[in-house]
Amino acid sequence: MLWVKIKRGIKSGLISFLRNGYVSLAAILIMVITLFMISGIIFAKATFESTLDVVKNKVDINIYFIPEAPEDDIIAIKKQIENLPEVSKVDYISRQDVLDNFKTAHADDETNLQALQELPDNPFGARLNIKAKEPSQYAGVATFLENQHLLSKDGIPIVEKVNYQKNKLVIDRLSNFINSADRIGYFLTLLFIIVSIAITFNTIRLAIFISKDEIAVMKLVGASNRYIRWPFVVSGVVYGFLSALIVLILLYPITFWLGPKTQDFFAGMNVFKYYASNFGQIFLILMSSGIFIGAISSYLAVRKHLKV
């Protein structure tokens, strides 16, 4: 009997979906917009995060050593810093590397290159570039460097300067920005999703409002509330399923078109590649939110008309 009821519910839900053509179309269009908003948020978040990652990677602390500093001492210091839990990477740039970099950077600058040639020795000291795991951890690393008097084995100071103080302001701002951007992002996501669910709910409610006389008739021939509700919930699920399908299909050409543009603008993030490589996840998110919103909206909207 239960199976017969379920079967009848599904059948009559599908039939009423087809016979109420325009209403179904309107509900699907609204849901397509809702799901586009959700997928827009997914892409925006991914783009945002990858851009922040790129920016985060550009922040570092540099330790400049005096030219006379022995290489062994610098390597020893490097090892010491690498042992800090906050540090993700330490790069050693030798004196020769710094000189080569300078020459490449000033290849067109004759005066500078000539001045360099006049000098008897390589005037540059070696450098250590330190990257922390999180921007907020730079302060901790810097404090460590300040407390630790980085000396050579012979007890001579070999550090010329640590440029953290100069970067500090930028780093602080960036950590603040990232924190608040994250918070605003979550808030906006939540807000958009609530708004779009409300719109969808209202559309489905209108669609069901049209059927309110029908519901009254069903009640009069003795149909139970559950029996009346089933077909509407099935219709809602079909709305959600079809809308998700439409959005998934449309996203393909849209991201394909946007991909190269976003790649130029957002430091290497290509939305098309992102869509292709995360298709399974996006498919699941859109399908489940579509079906969930459709079913819940229908369920709640019918409830209002069941009191006869």
Place this chain on the structure above:
Amino acid sequence: MIYFDKVSKIYPDGSTALEDVSFTIEPEEFVSIVGHSGAGKTTLIKMLLAEEKPSSGGVFFESVDVHDLKNKEINNLRRRIGTVFQDFKLLPHKTAYENIAFAMEVAGKTEEEIAADVPHVLDLVDLGDKMLNFPHQLSGGEKQRVAIARAIVNHPDIVIADEPTGNLDPVNTQDVIRLLKKINDLGTTVILTTHNKGVIDSLGKRVVTIEKGKVVRDDKKGHYIL
């Protein structure tokens, strides 16, 4: 079988729809309830279907007060009562066949029973050839006959016809009344509300007259007197 016990209905705004109405309907009886529009006929019917609650008094169906029933039991009660309305109340997105099948599905009938009974009952109301038409493709008389077919398909104990001929021309009116009589002859209790004098006079059955919410007359072989 049905007993209205001192039923009153007073709306929150103070207007009185029914006042101290008491009468009994026996099994297999054909009762017409007559009165002007607004006399309280429809309110009485709605109380029997547990659509509206009386302010005081009780409505008994086989010695159970229908207003003590739970939701589920109300659904069961409604499956034992076939209803026909002035505005037909057919489901617009279902064909004549599906409208009748729906009432059977609701009552938990199997697909085989539905496939066997629906064409039969449509033949009975002379609409065997229109079973795949939607309500908007049917005339008023045809719609009302579909509604009657729906009302009787589950073999109810009672058929309630609330102004069934209100929207019909005289020929269709006679058809509908003839069908109701036939249903009654086959052993089903019929309650008919109407303000059509011709219908009442030709029936020659019991007539309960309601005026301003009160029963003013109850004749065994009544005529339409107001």
